[in-house]
Amino acid sequence: MPKTLQAGLQIAIELDRASEVPLYRQILDQLRDAILSGRLAAGSRMPSTRIFADELKVSRNTILQVFDLLKSEELLGGQTGAGTFVTTPQALPVAPPPMSMPPGAPALPFRALSRRGKNLVASATGAFAEKPTPFLPDQPDLREFPIKTWMRILNETSGRLTGQILAETSSAGYEPLRQAIAQHLNAARGMNCEAAQVIITTGTQQGLDLVCRMLLDPGDPVWLEDPGYVGAHTAIRANGGHLYPVPVDGEGIDVSAVIDHHPVPRMIFCSPSCHYPSGAPMPLERRQTLLETADRCGAWIVEDDYDYEFIYDGDPCPALFALDGQDRTIHMGTFSKILLPSLRLGYIVVPKDFAAAFAQARGVVDRHSSLIEQMVLSEVMHRGLFVSHIRKMKKLYRHRRDHMRTGLEALLGPEAWGRSGRSGTNLLLPLASGVDDGAIAARLARRGLMVRPLSPYVVTRSRPAGLILGFAAFRDTEIDRGLDLLAHCLPLQPAAAPRSRAAAR
Ligand SMILES: Cc1ncc(COP(=O)(O)O)c(C=O)c1O
Incomplete structure (x- = not known):
């Protein structure tokens, strides 16, 4: 309580x-x-x-x-x-006071983090480098990265590098790559954007940080999926936004459940192609409700179009950016999952009237992403290799998801994964509410099986429990080995879930 x-x-x-x-x-x-x-x-x-x-x-x-x-x-x-x-908030001085330090005066106390710095540290969640061991979630199969093609194009591209190309680098990104991304999104996501609206980022995380810096003031309310992507929680918190959790069902974020309770949002964050971590794709009608609500509230929508490449069942819906008649959507994408997380390349697509401001701000915070990687990726896209790679990986991951589901069904019964895994790279095993999923994940890790507990992705205190299992990075034999380990750890939870200590008081 x-x-x-x-x-x-x-x-x-x-x-x-x-x-x-x-x-x-x-x-x-x-x-x-x-x-x-x-x-x-x-x-x-x-x-x-x-x-x-x-x-x-x-x-x-x-x-x-x-x-x-x-x-x-x-x-x-x-x-x-x-x-x-x-305390009473201090107004910022209009101009800094003049320097009038007398000679020999003691140095000012400078060895402290700023308030913003402390906020940034407090929002950190932990290390990223983890060995891809079954069933570590969110991992693409790095062995499938087309390294030979990439190296060949890298060699060709390096030969074409001239001083002029190097000198013309824009903070918004390498122009031919921006064009390739705009063309791809217009064809694959039903959008109608121009290259000038595409800003290349160092992945979604940087994109989120940039969007929050540009569109949020400290204390602004942000509605977001609960459970949801921790990277979004950290970026929003670090930039002073306040998280207002919105429940998620099998169709993604359900804003109608909170419209009469939460303060009017400045921004609504969601991942409609693949809700994290359930993999729920948002159907058309829900998308329209979301857009109408944002319209009524006068809020931005930040669309993390994460894993749109891996929607396995049915046709993908057009992006929110494509359906939005009011230009209130910022669209975000990443090459982390379809190519390599360590490439650190992604993009945001912003409304036309914000393109110049975002391009300038991108230059302030980080100049630009590595030019040579952008050039290679641009060639991969313009030569049609990117689309064929998506096709190949989607087929492979769908097969692995089905293989994993068959194994889980034999161990835990039909549809133990609920409605999860309709898109993305993970399955979610729901556990009884109040069960300590962190302890279960730690017990599995001691037996050599890596999974993530659901609870750290939850903002509300109600704490639904579950385990997130990745399937994409693992071959059938590796999945089978993981399932054998899982079989030795059953049952996953006590037959009657204990009441949480808080509830028992
Ligand atoms: C929901 C979601 N969005 C985006 C990303 C990709 O982030 P980045 O591009 O910073 O690697 C991830 C990575 O796991 C994710 O889970």
């Missing part, structure tokens, strides 16, 4: 003691959200650390740590003994 503070604070602090997120972080995040959104008004007096700790049944040191961190972010202030207060 959520705990509500009574001691002068009118906000609910919810603690999930089964979560991997430390208690101090849960309290810190919720208080920071409340202050930045104005729910805890400037000047509000905080309860004493002792009362606060008693209310929440945590140690006083935990509350002291939270207060210290919020003070270091200048969100709380006050003297010992005089109480702790929510």
Whole structure:
């Protein structure tokens, strides 16, 4: 049950003691959200650390740590003994004060991260390099990357490099690659965009960061899928956006469920071709509802068109960008899954009237992506090799998904994966709500089987539980070996799911 503070604070602090997120972080995040959104008004007096700790049944040191961190972010202030207060936001000075440091004066205290830097660190989620061991999710099969073709084109392209080509590099990307992407999206995603609207990024993560920097102000509400992509959570949080979770069903994000509850969003983030991690593709009608809602709210839509290449059942719907008559959609794509994650190449497509601003901003944050890689990719696309590679990989991954499903059915019964895996590279095994999926994933890892728990992808405290299993990176024999290991770990969960400790209190 959520705990509500009574001691002068009118906000609910919810603690999930089964979560991997430390208690101090849960309290810190919720208080920071409340202050930045104005729910805890400037000047509000905080309860004493002792009362606060008693209310929440945590140690006083935990509350002291939270207060210290919020003070270091200048969100709380006050003297010992005089109480702790929510600070009044400081207006930025119109012009920096003139330098008037007397000679020999002590240096200013500079060895601290900025508030933004601390926010960035606090939103980090962990390491990325992991060995592709069954059933590690989100992995393409790196052995299928067309390395010989790539090297051949790289050799040819290097021979054509002239000083002029090198000098003409635009921060928005290599022009022929932008043209190739626009042509491809117009044919494959029903869009009608021009090369000038395509901005090459260092993958989706950079695209998300750029979009958040450009379109969000601190404290802006962002609606997003729950569960959903952690990379989006981190980019939005790091840029000061506030996450408002929206439930997901077999058709993707369902904004109608929250329209009367959440604050009006500045942005709605979704992955409509392949919801992460269930792999639900969004049908046409749901897309139209989403667009209408965004229209009513005056919100941007950020469409992560992740894994559109791997929609296995039925025809893919046109992109939201294509269906949007109001130019409120930013479309994002990546080459991480269809080619290589380490290429670090992706793109965003923005409305025409924002193209110049985004191109300029791209130059400010990171100049541009590696020119030579862009040139090779451009050739791969213009020669038609990209489309044939998509066709090949989709067929291969569909086969692997079916092979994995057949094996799982034999072990766990029909459709143990629910409705997952209609697109993408993963299957999701739902577990009973309240089950500690992190502990189950850790137990499987000790036996040599890599899966991810669902709970870290969930924003709300209701914590549906599940295991995310990747199939795409593994050959049939490797899938079979993984399934054998899984068979030795059964049953995955106790017959009667225990009540969570929070619920039991
Ligand atoms: C939902 C989603 N979008 C995008 C990406 C790709 O990110 P990037 O292009 O930064 O590698 C991933 C990677 O797993 C993902 O899960």
